[in-house]
Amino acid sequence: MEELQVRVEQSPGIIKFNFQEIKEALQIQMTAYTSLEITESGTDEAKADLATLRKIRKAVEDEKKAVKAEFQKPLKEFEDNVKDLLAVIDEPIGMIDGKLKEFDAKRVAEKQTHLKELYDANIGDYAEYLPYEAVASPKWNNKTYSDKDIVYDISEAVIKVRSDIDVIKSLGSEIEKECLDVYKKSNNDLKAAIQKNNDYLSVKKLAEEKVKEETKTEEKKKVELPKTEEDTIYFKITGADNIKVVRDFIALNGITVEEIPG
Known part of the structure; x- marks a missing residue:
């Protein structure tokens, strides 16, 4: 496109009028009002001067x-x-x-x-763990960033997720699905998934120990002998199974007994 140049011819504006003449005349006339005092008889004249x-x-x-x-x-x-x-x-x-x-x-x-x-x-079966928005990078829009570079970025992300999933599955967890869900929802945080499994194992262990303790308590109650302050007690046991349980208990605890013919 041809370049155009704006040419403006401007003459400085000059305004002439009898400024000095009018100013001097006004100054002389205005001096009459510098010491003006308003009196009852002079109000009409003052008003007329004001209007003028x-x-x-x-x-x-x-x-x-x-x-x-x-x-x-x-x-x-x-x-x-x-x-x-x-x-x-x-x-x-x-x-x-x-x-x-x-x-x-x-x-x-x-x-x-x-x-x-x-x-x-290039995402394969890992789209649920790596949605497009999570993988895409602003640098992908740069002209200097090639398709090869982009494919490399996607492949690196897939390799990491695949490795993390393999680690989670290697735990052999009873709550593997839940661990994978935590991994996905935590933006592919492997530590969060492992912690989920560790928390489950801790709770499970406490529950098992509680059941075991309760079982021991119940078994102890079954063979517990009547309390007495005497050194010797006498009791009669009937039934072959009961006799076997008592004999085992006596043998286990080294108790001295004497059979009394019935």
Whole structure:
């Protein structure tokens, strides 16, 4: 596009009027009011002077406005012309800008489609652990970042997850599914999955120890002899099974017994 140069010929604005003459005349006339004192008899005259001074002030102000308006006419005309020029330029600017944005949006959409295709082709069976949003990196959008680099990133992520899952499965946990769920929900945190299994084993161990203790207590109650303060007690046992239990208990604890024929 050919470069255009705006040429403006501007003459400095000059406004001449009898400023000094009017100022000196006003100063002389205004001195009459510096020591003015209002009396009952002089109020009408003071009001008349006030009205006259306000008229003079208004006349000066109106003249200023008239001169300013006239002085700004060429500036106003220049500004209007510039606005017309800008409107002519802005039309193609808007069109080109819109087309560039449309082109960029299309390019970004095509790039995202291509990236998703690379992801789908290389993620294998691990999409549930590695959703696209978790794997994709902003650097994938760089022109200098090749498809080979992107595939490498995906493969590295898959290798890590596969290894972590193998570790979880090697635990042989009774709650393997729950451990895998924790792994997935914790953004593939292997430590969280292992801790889930460790917590389960700890609770299970406590439960088993409690059951074992309760079982021991129940068995002890079955063979517990009646309490007595004497050194010797006499009791009769009937039933072959009961006799065997008591004999085992006596032998285990080294108790001296004497059989009394019944």
